[in-house]
Amino acid sequence: MKKIYCLILLTLVICISVCGQVNTGADQINKYLPVIKKLRVAIVANQTSKIKNVHLLDTLLCRGVNIRKIFSPEHGFRGNIDAGKKIADGKDLKTGLPIISLYGKHKKPTNKDLSGIDVVIFDIQDVGVRFYTYISTLHYVMEACADNNVKLIVLDRPNPNAFYIDGPVLDTKHKSFVGMHPVPVVYGMTIGEYAEMINGENWINSDNKADLKVVKLMNWNHDTKYILPVKPSPNLPNRESILLYPSLCFFEGTVVSAGRGTDYPFQVFGMPNMAKGDFSFTPRSIEGASRYPKYKGLKCMGVDLRGEGVCVLNTKQLNLNYLIFAYKNVFNKNKFFNSFFEKLAGTDNLRRQIIGGVSVRDIRESWQDDIAKFKIIRAKYLLYK
Numbered sequence: 001m002k003k004i005y006c007l008i009l010l011t012l013v014i015c016i017s018v019c020g021q022v023n024t025g026a027d028q029i030n031k032y033l034p035v036i037k038k039l040r041v042a043i044v045a046n047q048t049s050k051i052k053n054v055h056l057l058d059t060l061l062c063r064g065v066n067i068r069k070i071f072s073p074e075h076g077f078r079g080n081i082d083a084g085k086k087i088a089d090g091k092d093l094k095t096g097l098p099i100i101s102l103y104g105k106h107k108k109p110t111n112k113d114l115s116g117i118d119v120v121i122f123d124i125q126d127v128g129v130r131f132y133t134y135i136s137t138l139h140y141v142m143e144a145c146a147d148n149n150v151k152l153i154v155l156d157r158p159n160p161n162a163f164y165i166d167g168p169v170l171d172t173k174h175k176s177f178v179g180m181h182p183v184p185v186v187y188g189m190t191i192g193e194y195a196e197m198i199n200g201e202n203w204i205n206s207d208n209k210a211d212l213k214v215v216k217l218m219n220w221n222h223d224t225k226y227i228l229p230v231k232p233s234p235n236l237p238n239r240e241s242i243l244l245y246p247s248l249c250f251f252e253g254t255v256v257s258a259g260r261g262t263d264y265p266f267q268v269f270g271m272p273n274m275a276k277g278d279f280s281f282t283p284r285s286i287e288g289a290s291r292y293p294k295y296k297g298l299k300c301m302g303v304d305l306r307g308e309g310v311c312v313l314n315t316k317q318l319n320l321n322y323l324i325f326a327y328k329n330v331f332n333k334n335k336f337f338n339s340f341f342e343k344l345a346g347t348d349n350l351r352r353q354i355i356g357g358v359s360v361r362d363i364r365e366s367w368q369d370d371i372a373k374f375k376i377i378r379a380k381y382l383l384y385k
Helices: 002-019 056-062 134-148 191-200 239-253 309-315 321-328 341-345 349-355 360-365 368-379
Strands: 040-045 066-072 098-101 119-123 151-155 211-215 268-271 279-281 300-304
Touching (some): 040 056, 040 134, 056 066, 056 119, 119 134, 134 151, 134 191, 151 191, 191 211, 191 368, 239 321, 268 279, 268 321, 300 321, 321 349, 341 349, 349 360
Parallel strands (some): 040 066, 066 098
Antiparallel strands (some): 268 300, 279 300
16 A cells, blocks of 8 residues: 555656646755665755655655654744744654754754764755744754765755845844844845855855755746745745745834734734824734734734735835834834844844934945845855856
């Protein structure tokens, strides 16, 4: 019965890979299967690690690949854990394989974790934003692989925000798990290209570079409009939220809610007693997405941005007007920002500029020299020119 199931599964995978318009790295099994067939394998994966509608883990097991363990990022292997919630190690109920959390007691695989592993396969859908933590997990996996002489294969996936570059470049004095590298908020690279940049710029803390192979996308470039088939995390449920996320995530470092605990996270913003705002929402506890959202049970006044994602497509910019509007319309401006804001912004300047009433145009102008320097670095690692 298992052989029949696997045969059906593999036939489905081959069919949808050939017929699909954009082929991810995972889709192209024949480009990495020969490399891993006789090796001891670990995968870094979550709910997005699929070959169309078949999970990578199931596909590889049906191919006879010797998978020893699973590493999981923020939100867990099944992608149903609240943002920021620490995750314990566990076991996959379907396969019995051990799951080692990289968002629990440690974020970097230990030497023990990689003992008996020849190759790690990294296959996670990113959204191309500096404070989205999957690229931080990638960094630590690369560092651990380099330390332990373990091969690393990154199965590339489209970046839905790859069509532009914008935002302040991170000052490394604000380095944290929500920003580890001197890149803009939106950096315009796939996760495979980003891995090449981490390696090439020697950003990992190791005496060695990672032994890295990227399985490239087919039929895709940075301007390809691509709608993700699986939501990448609980609070990015659709394309609209993914396009608005680079602009609205700044609110995580303020008193303002970005809509966590609603059916439209990162598509609205507001708070109780906001001076202006023609829209209201009341955050509630949502298991697996926002169990304890900001202002739970309180009516928030604010702005509904659903439908505004198209503006990002047209302007190719993140939008600071939302943040400035909110700052101007809170009653206690001294408590508007919290200490997390600099980690998200990656710089001291943005808080000072907003408090000082600097125009959006002048704020954006202050980024341009650093963005230009980043583009020179970025160009060296583009796989889809």
